[in-house]
Amino acid sequence: MDNKYSKLQQQFLCCYPVNKMAWSTLHLPLQLEEQKQLIAATCGHALNQRYPVRRSYQEAFVKRLLQLLKDHEELHDDIYDSLCGQLAKATLSERESADAAQVYAYKHYLLPTPMTLRESKSFVIEGTTGLCTWEAALALADYLLEHPSLVQNKNVLELGAGTGLLGILLKQRSLQLQVGQVLLTDGSDACVQLMRENIKLNFAEEPLDFPLCAQLNWAQISEFNWQAYAAFDLLLAADVIYDDTQFEALLSAMEYIFERHENNLQMLLASTVRNVDTLHNFMQQLALHGFEATPCANVSACASHFCRDHTAAVQIVSIKRKS
Incomplete structure (x- = not known):
């Protein structure tokens, strides 16, 4: 199959908002064979057949698609089959794990090696927001891919890693980022379990070099088993400062990690700008705790490796200790 539907395919597999998809790339009217190819590239894609995206999506x-084709005299049966199949789908495996099927689904990112993540369908579940991928994580992933020297031969620690997207990305062999040890941490046990599942999804053959993950409570950071891991050169965090009640714990954790590494450490923090005052408050707190933040340029939409909503403002800053 040619790649004339590649953009829609990429957007579909990662659940890009339907109303913002690249529908203009379709050259209407679509012949029956073209309709069949489009469905095969999206709903019928092998990744979606094995690890389906949300049924509602x-x-x-x-x-x-049916709205766009409403004036067509003929519609391919595969379109109706896809819709009816989703509306009526109730396989034995889904009945056996009904709760999991209702709570979780998959997203796929078509990088040189496709990356699959199991995620929550809800923004908040099991007391955490970390069970789905947020915009800031995708923005930071783009930034790292555009600046590979930041991770080359570096040991990386991520705070609030959620689904594990960044760590799984950094260890993709096809990207050849030459990163050192990668440790993904989160305070939520549910997130750590999900990260482990996603690591298995993407590193099925259990290679020697894959991301590690562990539970890390910021308020009890000194009790963490640091001796079990390499010394870190780069600290990552995405969408961890939306709640100002967590500022004190996060800043204390950052101070501990920086001091443990003799302040010879860089942190990249990506934040979706939901509340300007909250973000400004955190930047002020950073300065009071002896940190210096330098803004980083975001990756443009045309250079992005992901289908993501670039209308959502994301700020990326490089954080170091004041000299």
Whole structure:
């Protein structure tokens, strides 16, 4: 199959908002064979067949496609089959794990090696927001891919790693980023369990070099088993400062980690700008704790490796200890 539907395919597999998809790339009217190819590239894609994206998303995609094709005299049966299949789907495996099927689904990112993540369908579940990938993590992933020297031969620690996207990305062999040890941490046990599942999804053959993950409570950071891991050169965090009640614990954790590494450490922090006052407050607190933050340029939409909503403002800063 040619790649004339590659953009829609990429967007579909990572659940990009249906109303913002590249529908203009379709050259209407679509012949029956073209309709078949489009469905094969999206709903029928092998990744979606094995690890399906949210059922509600697939329904919305097909319904939008039907709207676009409403004036066509003929519609391919595969379109109706995709819609009816989603509406009526109730396989034995889903019945056996009904709760999990309702709570979790998959997203796929078509990098040189496709990356698959199992995620929560809800923003908040099990008392945490970390069970789905947030915009800031994608923005930071883009930034690292555009500046590979930042991670080359570096040992990386991520705070609030959530689904594990960044660490899994850094260890993708096809990207050849030559990163050292990668440790993904989160305070939520549910997030750590999900990270372990996602690591297995993407490193099925259990290679010698894959991301590690562990539970790390910022308020009890001195009790963590640091001796079990390499000394870190780079600290990452994405979307961890949306709640100002966590500032004190995060800043204390950062101070501990920096001091443990004799302040010879850099941190990259990516934050979706939801509340300007909250972000400004954190930057002030950073300065009071002896940190210096330098803004980093975001990766442009045309250079992005991901289908993400670039209308959502994300700020990336490089943080170091004041000399």
